[in-house]
Amino acid sequence: MFGPALPLAERYTALLADAGVRRGLIGPREVPRLWERHVLNCAVVAELIPEGADVIDIGSGAGLPGVVLGLLRPDLSITLLEPLLRRTVFLDECVTALGLENVTVRRGRAEEMRRELRADVVTARAVAPLPRLAGWALPLLRSGGNLLALKGEQAEAELTAARSDLAKQRPCVADVIRVGHGKVDPATTVVRVTVTAESDSAASPRSQRAPGGRKKRGRKR
Numbered sequence: 540m541f542g543p544a545l546p547l548a549e550r551y552t553a554l555l556a557d558a559g560v561r562r563g564l565i566g567p568r569e570v571p572r573l574w575e576r577h578v579l580n581c582a583v584v585a586e587l588i589p590e591g592a593d594v595i596d597i598g599s600g601a602g603l604p605g606v607v608l609g610l611l612r613p614d615l616s617i618t619l620l621e622p623l624l625r626r627t628v629f630l631d632e633c634v635t636a637l638g639l640e641n642v643t644v645r646r647g648r649a650e651e652m653r654r655e656l657r658a659d660v661v662t663a664r665a666v667a668p669l670p671r672l673a674g675w676a677l678p679l680l681r682s683g684g685n686l687l688a689l690k691g692e693q694a695e696a697e698l699t700a701a702r703s704d705l706a707k708q709r710p711c712v713a714d715v716i717r718v719g720h721g722k723v724d725p726a727t728t729v730v731r732v733t734v735t736a737e738s739d740s741a742a743s744p745r746s747q748r749a750p751g752g753r754k755k756r757g758r759k760r
């Protein structure tokens with residue numbers, strides 16, 4: 540699945556198992572299942588993200604899924620958004636160690652970034668219940684953009700309970716999809732919320748750029 544990025548994925552997994560565990564960012568019991576349950580589980584989400592997209596990963600923690608997406612997809616421009624210093628220090632170290640020129644670490648809370656950040660895709664894994672997460676993520680999305688929330692088996696129930704909340708926040712459609720069949724078991728469950736076309740007078744010209752309109756950047760290995 541990783542192709543030429545496999546050595547980077549292995550290096551990142553080793554960083555999680557070593558410094559990630561020592562600094563309390565990953566539980567020691569997760570080490571035997573880091574690859575299957577964490578790295579692969581996040582990697583399969585890449586197939587939902589269009590070429591050249593700007594991505595914000597809210598609540599990156601130790602870098603899941605943002606670092607995995609960044610190393611797998613050099614075409615993406617990824618912002619790892621994380622409020623806790625201890626975690627942003629680790630994320631900066633990962634970005635440097637892996638030479639990820641397409642990944643930027645930003646310390647802050649998602650709800651405080653409305654004026655500063657815009658993206659085609661927002662990802663989040665294990666960060667907040669859907670209504671709260673959508674309240675943080677939807678203002679950061681360009682029209683037509685997607686929130687991809689990695690959720691557990693209760694995703695359908697969570698979405699059903701959250702639908703009216705979502706509709707109040709911004710015009711959108713939402714569904715639950717499972718990605719990575721045959722690559723990861725169980726497949727990764729994603730709640731996808733797509734912002735539908737709207738007349739958004741607050742949108743900046745930048746916010747209306749289509750994915751892929753950005754010049755590609757190379758990666759230093």
Ligand SMILES: C[S@@+](CC[C@H](N)C(=O)[O-])C[C@H]1O[C@@H](n2cnc3c(N)ncnc32)[C@H](O)[C@@H]1O
Pocket residue numbers: 597598599600601602603604620621622623626647648649650663664665666675
């Ligand atoms: C349970 S951890 C999940 C980390 C990672 N996404 C993962 O799956 O391993 C939740 C993360 O969300 C971050 N977080 C909490 N509130 C946030 C907010 N308002 N904006 C951005 N991140 C937030 C926390 O600091 C923490 O790192």
